[in-house]
Structure formats: structure tokens, C-alpha cells
Amino acid sequence: MTSVVFGASGNVGRHVAEGLNSVGAQVRWVGRDPNSARFPAGADIVAADLECPETLPAALDGAERVFLYAKPEGIDGFVAAAEAAGVRHVVLLSSGAVTLPDPMDNPVARMHLLVENALASSRMEWTFLRPGMFASNALWWWQRSIREEGAVRLPYPEARTAPVHERDLAALAITALTEPGHHGQAYEVLGPESPTLREQVQHIGSALDREIAIEVVSVDEARADLRKTVPPFAVEAILAGWQAGLTGPHEVSTIVEEVTGRPGRTFAEWARDHASDFR
Ligand SMILES: NC(=O)c1ccc[n+]([C@@H]2O[C@H](COP(=O)([O-])OP(=O)(O)OC[C@H]3O[C@@H](n4cnc5c(N)ncnc54)[C@H](OP(=O)(O)O)[C@@H]3O)[C@@H](O)[C@H]2O)c1
Numbered sequence: 001m002t003s004v005v006f007g008a009s010g011n012v013g014r015h016v017a018e019g020l021n022s023v024g025a026q027v028r029w030v031g032r033d034p035n036s037a038r039f040p041a042g043a044d045i046v047a048a049d050l051e052c053p054e055t056l057p058a059a060l061d062g063a064e065r066v067f068l069y070a071k072p073e074g075i076d077g078f079v080a081a082a083e084a085a086g087v088r089h090v091v092l093l094s095s096g097a098v099t100l101p102d103p104m105d106n107p108v109a110r111m112h113l114l115v116e117n118a119l120a121s122s123r124m125e126w127t128f129l130r131p132g133m134f135a136s137n138a139l140w141w142w143q144r145s146i147r148e149e150g151a152v153r154l155p156y157p158e159a160r161t162a163p164v165h166e167r168d169l170a171a172l173a174i175t176a177l178t179e180p181g182h183h184g185q186a187y188e189v190l191g192p193e194s195p196t197l198r199e200q201v202q203h204i205g206s207a208l209d210r211e212i213a214i215e216v217v218s219v220d221e222a223r224a225d226l227r228k229t230v231p232p233f234a235v236e237a238i239l240a241g242w243q244a245g246l247t248g249p250h251e252v253s254t255i256v257e258e259v260t261g262r263p264g265r266t267f268a269e270w271a272r273d274h275a276s277d278f279r
Helices: 011-020 053-060 072-085 107-120 137-149 166-178 197-208 219-227 232-244 255-260 269-273
Strands: 001-007 026-032 043-049 065-070 089-093 125-132 151-154 185-189 213-216
Touching: 001 011, 011 026, 011 065, 043 053, 053 065, 053 072, 065 072, 065 151, 065 166, 072 107, 089 107, 089 166, 089 197, 107 125, 107 232, 137 151, 137 197, 137 219, 151 197, 151 219, 166 185, 166 255, 185 255, 197 269, 219 232
Parallel strands: 001 026, 001 065, 026 043, 065 089, 089 125, 125 185, 151 213
Antiparallel strands: none
């Protein structure tokens, strides 16, 4: 039974492919340019682009299960190719944004919802992972200034978020793909705790064994900083997410433990796992 992992070089996808491989599943590693990805020697590797439907039959040949990133531009071609290949179950890395009011008016929610809707209307079984903010966004936000200046600038240091470790998303995907009971489920995924942004920076400092200075800046200054490293469509979503985290306790979730049997990883664990990225 072949499991196809699209984005097998991605932050989440690579852990899905490695995890499936380690439990003995037959894995096909897919990337748009597999030569530039560090896939294991001897692995079943196929080049394919979700936005180029003609590349999909080769990637999906003989597959029963798929891990998928949300690419609305190619989703009709994906559904047609996957159904033709006999795929039975797709786990989609979606987004918690789809549960916002008026999701079709929000660009992040819309792109994920279009893909969810296409899969829900298909003949295939599906599972949707709907995460909130990734812990790995800290690389976008703070990697450059920590490396270059040993400091971060924050508009809302006391804002709380519930960051999700990419390994927990991969563990959810692997469980959903390999164990019964996850068809037709949409899992909203938040981290197990909600540290303030100040505490998150302190966790990175502890992992590096040095103090990181925190400078409080205006929202406009923070926006200008974010624009240096974050895709434009995400800048306002991040600022809004931080601002929302100023009011009351932030929601957290136990879904990782409920589904996988292992507690969700904390931001402190994420910081230790990624210390070298900040050096
Ligand atoms: N960051 C957040 O806070 C957040 C929150 C909720 C949801 N999400 C979702 O999670 C995604 C990010 O996940 P991540 O961190 O694992 O991303 P990532 O590290 O940037 O990896 C994205 C993967 O998608 C693959 N990909 C991109 N375009 C493709 C295409 N046209 N055809 C086939 N594969 C394609 C890439 O593969 P190749 O380049 O090798 O082809 C890459 O491996 C977001 O895009 C969003 O959908 C993110």
C-alpha cells in the first residue's frame, strides 16, 4: 500500500515521510525538484507539481493514501488524478483559518477551504488538519534578528499564542493515514500551552544558552520588520493573531494526545529542537 507524501521536503511533510518510512510503510517522496531535496538514497522519489495536473498520474500511480498541502490552483486536477489512480484517503494540511467567520473573504482561509471543499466533494475519504500558528513561524519572525543582532523587536510582548510543533502535525497525519477512525474528521490543532511572545523568545534564549534582548516597538515598526521575512499576505494575519492574544487566556488543545497518544510538544521543546537554526 503506497503512501504518497507531497511536499516531502517541507517543514511538516518531511516528518510525515520519515515517520511513515520508520513504521514500515511504502512511501513515495514527492517534490517539484527532488534533485535539490535531500531525500533518502534508494527511496521511491517522483517529481510532481500540484499545479501541473499532467505531472500527477506518475506521482499517484498505485497509491492508496496521500498527504497533501493545500494548493487550490491545482485541486481539481489532483482530485481527478487521485480518483483515477484509486487513492482512498487524503490527509490535508489545512488551516484553522477555515473556521473564521466569512472564510471566503479571508485569503488564507479561502485557499484552504477551496481545497477542503474539493476533497469533501470527491469520492475519496479525507482528514483535515486545521492548525493555528506554527511554532516554526518563529524562524520567519525572529531568526534573522537573533542571529544578526541577538535581539527581537515585539509590538505585543505579552500576547499569547499556542504554537504547534511541526512534528505534532506530522504525527497526527501519520496516525490518520495508518490507523482507523479518522475518515471525515477535521482536527483543529493548537499547541498544548500558550506562552507569551516574551516567554517564547526566552525559551529560544535558554536553548541557545544566552539572553536575547527584547525591544518593544510600535505596530508599524513591527509590520515593517515582518515584511522583511514574511510573505505579504501573512503579515496582517500575524499582527492580528498577536493582537488577539492580548485578551484573556489563549485557547490551547489536547488533540495531539487524544489522537496520537503522545502529549503535544511545548514551545520550549521546539526551541531546543531548532537551537541550531538561531545560531
Ligand atoms: N505557518 C502557519 O502558521 C500555518 C498555519 C496554518 C496552516 N498552515 C499551512 O501549512 C503550510 C506550511 O507548511 P510547512 O511549514 O510544512 O511548509 P513548507 O516547509 O514551506 O513546505 C511546503 C511544501 O509544499 C510543497 N509545495 C509547494 N508548492 C507545491 C506545488 N505547487 N506542488 C507540489 N508541492 C508543492 C513544497 O515542496 P517542493 O518545494 O519540494 O516542491 C514544500 O515541501 C502553509 O502553506 C499552510 O497551508 C501554516
